[in-house]
Amino acid sequence: MNLESILKSSHHNTPEGLDVAIISRVQILIKRKAQRKMFGFGVISAISFVGLITWSKNLWASLQTSGVYDYMSVLASNTSDLSLFWKEILFSILESIPFITISTFLILLVIFIMSSLKAVENIGVKFKPI
C-alpha cells in the first residue's frame, strides 16, 4: 500500500443534509431574484399602462382630426371611385394617418404586454413552493 492509495481512500465524508441546504439556499436566491424582477416588471407594467391610457386619448383625438375617417366614409359610400382613383385615395389615407402617434401607442402597448407577462411569470416563481 503506497501513500497515493491511502490518500485516495481517506476521503472526507460530506456532512448529512448539506446537499439539501445548498439546494434550499439556491431556491431562496431564485425566489429573491424573481421577487426583484416581479417588482421591476410590475412597475414598468404600471407606468406603461398609465402611458397607454393617456396616449390612447391622444391617439383618438389625432385620428379624428387627421381626416382618415372622412376618407373611409367616402370609400364606404362610393366604391365605384375606388377602382378609378385608388392610388390617389391610398396616398391621401397614408398622408392623413398620424404615424408617430400610432407608433408610440403600439410601443407602449408592447411594453405593457411584455412587462405584464414577465411580472406574472415571476409571480409564479416567487410563490412556487420549495
Add this chain to the structure above:
Amino acid sequence: MEIDDKELIQSYLNGNEVSFSLLVKKNLPSVYNFVKRLYNNESDATDISQEVFVKVWKNIHKYNPEQNFKTWLFTIARNTTYDWMRKKKVFVFSDLNNVQNDEEFADTLVDTEPLPDTIFEQKDLKNKLNTLIQTLTPDQKTVITLHINEEMTFEEIGIVLDKPQNTIKSHYRRGLAQLRKSIESAPIL
C-alpha cells in the same frame, strides 16, 4: 445510467430545475472533500461548499460547454476557498513556493514506495494523514487532492491553478515527499 454534468447544465438552462439539484448531489462530495483538504475546518468547509455551488448557479449561464466542467468547478472551488482563507486571515503560502528545479521533480512522479508497515497498523491513520496534509501549502494540497481523488490530469490542474504543468508536477512531487517525511517522523503515529 449516470448523466453527464454538461447534459445536466443544458437541461437546467432549458428550464428543468431538478437538473441543478442533481448536479449538486453528484459533485458535492468531490467539492466538499477538496475544500476540507484545503481548509481543515468542518464548519467553514460546509459554508465554503455552499458558496461554491451558489457561485456555480450564479455563473451557470456563462459556462462554456466546450470547457471541461471539472476544471471550471474546481477553479471556482479553489478561488472561493482561497478568498475565504484570506478573509479569515489564514495565510496562503502558495506565493512562497519555490518553483526552482521544477523539472527535476517533474521527471519521476509515480509514488510506488510503500510506507513502513508499522504505520499502517494504526487504526486512525487516515485521520492522522488528513491532519498531516494540513502542513502542505494550499497549492500542494490542491494538486494532490485533484490528481489523486478527482483523477484530474496535471494539465487540467494547471488550468485550475493557472500555472504551468511542470510547476503542478513539482507541487505534486514535493507535496508527496513532504507528506511521506511527515508520516515517517510524526510522533502521533
